[in-house]
Amino acid sequence: xxxxxxxxxxxxxxxxRNIWSFDAWDNHWYDYQGAETAHMNASIMPDQVLPExxxxxxxxxxxxxxxxxxxxxxxxxxxxxxxxxLPHLAIHVPYKYYEMYKGKSAAWRLTKRxxxxxxxxxxxxxxxxxxxxxxxxxxxxxxxFNRTAPLGDINGHFPEDAHEELMHGYIA
Numbered sequence: 001x002x003x004x005x006x007x008x009x010x011x012x013x014x015x016x017r018n019i020w021s022f023d024a025w026d027n028h029w030y031d032y033q034g035a036e037t038a039h040m041n042a043s044i045m046p047d048q049v050l051p052e053x054x055x056x057x058x059x060x061x062x063x064x065x066x067x068x069x070x071x072x073x074x075x076x077x078x079x080x081x082x083x084x085x086l087p088h089l090a091i092h093v094p095y096k097y098y099e100m101y102k103g104k105s106a107a108w109r110l111t112k113r114x115x116x117x118x119x120x121x122x123x124x125x126x127x128x129x130x131x132x133x134x135x136x137x138x139x140x141x142x143x144x145f146n147r148t149a150p151l152g153d154i155n156g157h158f159p160e161d162a163h164e165e166l167m168h169g170y171i172a
Contacts, residue, residue, distance in 0.1 A: 001077040004067050007060035008083035022078065023067045029085055032056050036092055042137040042145040044091045044169030046098030055094065057084045089131050091169035098172040108167040134162045
């Protein structure tokens with residue numbers, strides 16, 4: 001059977017082209033993620049400048065659909081793996097989707113009990129990216145953050161307002 005891997009399949013830059021028989025394309029997501037943080041003012045960044053089709057995940061979708069349309073024409077069965085940069089921090093989203101969900105946080109609000117990480121989860125699953133702090137959004141990203149909340153402590157309290165902001169970014 002044919003295999004293809006598009007996007008962020010592995011958690012680090014690697015030379016994994018040899019494991020995919022049909023197509024392999026990561027569009028240098030790891031370099032992009034590093035460069036992206038240079039213009040991000042918070043952990044969630046609604047972007048009013050970058051066109052939607054230029055966001056890394058949009059490029060992954062386009063390539064995956066193109067690859068899929070070629071794979072279905074082949075006589076062999078296939079497996080297409082597609083990995084996305086989101087939902088990893090920092091969350092960089094088109095502004096129009098961020099704006100679409102403004103004022104709708106009641107839809108994803110959780111109780112204090114629900115905000116607690118599940119007791120059965122290993123600590124490693126709670127560690128987020130290379131970020132040690134959640135950086136609050138300020139003026140919808142026009143200004144650099146001036147407030148943080150710590151990340152990485154499975155037993156720590158994650159503030160409700162940080163959760164709401166994070167979910168707003170995920171949903172956008």
